[in-house]
Amino acid sequence: MIRAGILGLGYMGTVHTQKIAAVEGIRVDFVHDIDPGKKDVAEKAGYTFISDRSSFLAQPDLDIVIIATPNQYHRDFAIEALRAGKHVICEKPVTLNTAELDDVLTVAKTAGKIFTVHQNRRWDVDYLMLRDVIAAGTLGQPVAVESRVLGERGIVFGWRADPAYGGGMVYDWGVHQVDQILQLFPERKVTRVFAQLWSVNTLQVDDYFKMELVFDDQTSAHVECGVFALEKLPRWFVYGDAGTLKIDDFTAKNGRISKINHKFTVEVSEGVDPVVGSSRTMAPLRPEQIQHMPLPEAVNGGEPFYENIIQACQDPEQLAVKPETVRRTMQVIDAAFASAKTRQSVEVLI
Numbered sequence: 001m002i003r004a005g006i007l008g009l010g011y012m013g014t015v016h017t018q019k020i021a022a023v024e025g026i027r028v029d030f031v032h033d034i035d036p037g038k039k040d041v042a043e044k045a046g047y048t049f050i051s052d053r054s055s056f057l058a059q060p061d062l063d064i065v066i067i068a069t070p071n072q073y074h075r076d077f078a079i080e081a082l083r084a085g086k087h088v089i090c091e092k093p094v095t096l097n098t099a100e101l102d103d104v105l106t107v108a109k110t111a112g113k114i115f116t117v118h119q120n121r122r123w124d125v126d127y128l129m130l131r132d133v134i135a136a137g138t139l140g141q142p143v144a145v146e147s148r149v150l151g152e153r154g155i156v157f158g159w160r161a162d163p164a165y166g167g168g169m170v171y172d173w174g175v176h177q178v179d180q181i182l183q184l185f186p187e188r189k190v191t192r193v194f195a196q197l198w199s200v201n202t203l204q205v206d207d208y209f210k211m212e213l214v215f216d217d218q219t220s221a222h223v224e225c226g227v228f229a230l231e232k233l234p235r236w237f238v239y240g241d242a243g244t245l246k247i248d249d250f251t252a253k254n255g256r257i258s259k260i261n262h263k264f265t266v267e268v269s270e271g272v273d274p275v276v277g278s279s280r281t282m283a284p285l286r287p288e289q290i291q292h293m294p295l296p297e298a299v300n301g302g303e304p305f306y307e308n309i310i311q312a313c314q315d316p317e318q319l320a321v322k323p324e325t326v327r328r329t330m331q332v333i334d335a336a337f338a339s340a341k342t343r344q345s346v347e348v349l350i
C-alpha cells in the first residue's frame, strides 16, 4: 500500500483524493494545507491533517507527496519533499521555468525518488483520438496541427489572476497544450517558437495567447487559449496532405475526417463560383469529389495515472510521465515567454 499525502487540499488536491480512492494499492493518509479551514474537510474525509509543512513531510508513514498548491510553490515544495525522502507527484506547471525544474531534477537524482508531473491531459479522449487518427495515416502527413482551448467566462480569477502565484493561461492551459503537441511528435525537434500574449480583461496576467511552434521538418503547431471567446473554434484541427481532421470539443463526439475522393480528378474550376466569387483556387469541390467521415468511436479508457505510479514505485523505468518530457515542455514555455517579450520568434532546438 502506497501512503500518499496531499500538499494543498484545494480544487485539484480534492480531485487527487477522488482519483486515488478509485485505485487499489494507494491511499491518502495525510493532508497539509496552509489554510486551517481545510482541517475539518480533511478530517471528515478520514485524513490526518498536519498544519506544519515540515512535520507533514517528516511523517515516516508517508511515501508520496502530491503537490497541488498554486504554481509558484512547486519548485521549493518538490525539493523539500524529495529531500525528506518522499516520492513526488507535482501538479502542472511543474515549475515556472526550466531553471527551476533543473533545480528539482538535481535533487530528485540524488534522492533516488520518483519525481513526476500530473500531465493528465495526455489521456484525454479527444487527444487520444487525434493521436490515433494521425498514427493511422488517414490524413497522410500532418502538415499543421492546431490546438485551441477557448473559454467564455471572460476573466481569470483567484490566484490564477496574480503573476506572483504563477497565474495566467500559459501556465494554466499552455503547459497542457504544449505537452500534448510534444508527445504527439516525440521524434521531431522544435526549432522556432513565436508567441503573443494578451491581458485583455485580467490585466496582470495573460488571458489570451497564441503560440506557433515550428518543427525541424517544417511542420508546425498552433497553440491558442483564451477566456473570452463567445464562439467556438474546433478543439483540434489538422491539415494533413491527404486529409483534414476536425475534433470540435473535449467529448471527441463532434467533428469529422475529410478526404479527397481520388476516384475523381480534381479539375480546375472555370467561371465565377456563385458562392466564392471569382476565385478558381477556392472554388469548392463537387460533393462526389470529397468524402466526409464521422470520427471514430470515442473510447474513454480512463486515466491510468495512479496505476502507473504504483508500477513506477516498483520499477521507475515504467514511469509514464518522465521528467525529461516535461522539461521539453518547460523549454518551449520559456521560449514562448521570451518571444512574447521581444516580439521576435525564438530559435531553439528542443
Ligand SMILES: NC(=O)c1ccc[n+]([C@@H]2O[C@H](COP(=O)([O-])OP(=O)(O)OC[C@H]3O[C@@H](n4cnc5c(N)ncnc54)[C@H](O)[C@@H]3O)[C@@H](O)[C@H]2O)c1
Pocket: 007, 008, 009, 010, 011, 012, 013, 032, 033, 034, 035, 038, 067, 068, 069, 070, 071, 073, 091, 092, 093, 118, 119, 120, 158, 159, 171, 172
Ligand atoms: N492537471 C490539471 O488538470 C489541473 C487542474 C486544475 C489545477 N491544476 C493545478 O493544481 C494546482 C492547484 O490548483 P487549484 O485549482 O487546486 O487551486 P486551489 O486554489 O483550488 O487550491 C490550492 C490549495 O493550496 C493551498 N495552499 C496555498 N498556498 C499554500 C502553501 N504555501 N502551503 C500549503 N498549501 C497552500 C490553498 O489553501 C488551497 O487549498 C495548480 O498548480 C494548478 O495549476 C491542475
